[in-house]
Amino acid sequence: MYASTYSPFAYRPQVADVAVYGSRWCGITMMVRRHLDRAGIPYRFIDWDLHPEARDQLEWLAGGRIGSPTVTIGGQVLVQPSLRELDWALSRAGYR
Amino acid sequence: MDSHAGPLNVRPSRIEQLEADFASLAPQLSDSAERKALSVLHGMVQELWRIQVSGNARQVRSGPTIDDIVDLHEHAPPMEGDAVNTPLAAGEPAPDFALPDANGRTIRLSDYRGRRVVLAFYPLDWSPGCSRQLDLYQHELDEFRKRGAEVMGISVDSLYSHGAWAAVRGLTFPLLADFNPKGDVARRYKVWREADGFSERALYIVDENGIIRHAQVSPKLQHVPDIYDLFSALDQLATPKAA
Numbered sequence: 210m211y212a213s214t215y216s217p218f219a220y221r222p223q224v225a226d227v228a229v230y231g232s233r234w235c236g237i238t239m240m241v242r243r244h245l246d247r248a249g250i251p252y253r254f255i256d257w258d259l260h261p262e263a264r265d266q267l268e269w270l271a272g273g274r275i276g277s278p279t280v281t282i283g284g285q286v287l288v289q290p291s292l293r294e295l296d297w298a299l300s301r302a303g304y305r
Numbered sequence: 306m307d308s309h310a311g312p313l314n315v316r317p318s319r320i321e322q323l324e325a326d327f328a329s330l331a332p333q334l335s336d337s338a339e340r341k342a343l344s345v346l347h348g349m350v351q352e353l354w355r356i357q358v359s360g361n362a363r364q365v366r367s368g369p370t371i372d373d374i375v376d377l378h379e380h381a382p383p384m385e386g387d388a389v390n391t392p393l394a395a396g397e398p399a400p401d402f403a404l405p406d407a408n409g410r411t412i413r414l415s416d417y418r419g420r421r422v423v424l425a426f427y428p429l430d431w432s433p434g435c436s437r438q439l440d441l442y443q444h445e446l447d448e449f450r451k452r453g454a455e456v457m458g459i460s461v462d463s464l465y466s467h468g469a470w471a472a473v474r475g476l477t478f479p480l481l482a483d484f485n486p487k488g489d490v491a492r493r494y495k496v497w498r499e500a501d502g503f504s505e506r507a508l509y510i511v512d513e514n515g516i517i518r519h520a521q522v523s524p525k526l527q528h529v530p531d532i533y534d535l536f537s538a539l540d541q542l543a544t545p546k547a548a
Contacts, residue, residue, distance in 0.1 A: 234528035236437025243444065243532065269331040272348020284324030286351045294355060
């Protein structure tokens with residue numbers, strides 16, 4: 210049974226929320242975070258060494274295979290994206 | 306998100322609705338093979354989407370490419386282990402050294418008086434953590450320069466390995482070969498791992514007068530030092546006097 214969790218009258222901001230899950234000591238995670246910093250894109254960073262519970266839902270979304278970082282941009286889940294892939298996903302989500 | 310929200314609000318896209326539905330169903334399913342299979346299928350859809358839209362689908366080709374060489378570290382054996390050394394203390398003079406870079410030029414620390422230097426000791430060229438760490442520093446060269454700092458990498462690899470590695474990764478800052486006597490500079494900086502034959506992953510910030518102002522050894526070999534902490538350590542040094 211399909212049941213949307215959204216009200217048909219609900220609206221969203223023009224751009225999607227960005228969240229970066231990973232370890233502070235991970236080189237790829239730092240590269241992704243700094244890329245977002247430079248682009249001026251707000252994001253939440255979730256240190257999964259401090260919040261291991263955050264991994265459960267990510268594993269559900271990513272088929273059980275996640276790596277640091279896993280980036281969520283609206284409905285997109287990117288596991289260890291390249292900066293090019295990150296830019297693609299951001300543009301799809303409404304960021305220029 | 307306000308700074309990026311435009312004047313218009315738009316309805317959630319269909320894919321976002323579906324994603325939200327998928328996410329909300331997770332707590333309703335008990336652990337089972339079926340739940341795992343659904344999760345795996347969702348992960349596959351995400352990967353297909355990612356490959357198609359980013360144009361990263363692998364092309365059929367006959368041999369390795371430069372990109373394959375660049376990405377070697379992604380499939381290389383892991384480098385792991387606890388730190389076994391304590392670095393020299395802040396406030397001590399940084400031991401001087403003269404080491405060749407990838408171009409065969411001799412780089413002396415004492416030639417950098419008047420400038421700050423970030424000495425990045427790393428275990429080995431081509432290895433997983435080191436590739437990512439030095440890629441990160443290459444991206445941040447402007448940030449280091451803004452803080453009056455030069456970055457140098459140091460490992461026991463030969464200058465020829467440094468040259469090849471820097472070329473494929475696009476690294477433009479000096480990589481110094483602590484090759485002969487092997488690890489001599491790492492030993493003098495107290496970051497040598499005798500049992501492994503390479504150094505710790507360690508950072509030193511040396512000030513304009515050749516004094517160590519910050520020193521750290523990563524608690525685990527695979528841990529890349531936090532770049533935000535490194536910027537903060539540089540920011541906490543007094544502003545250099547204008548020349």
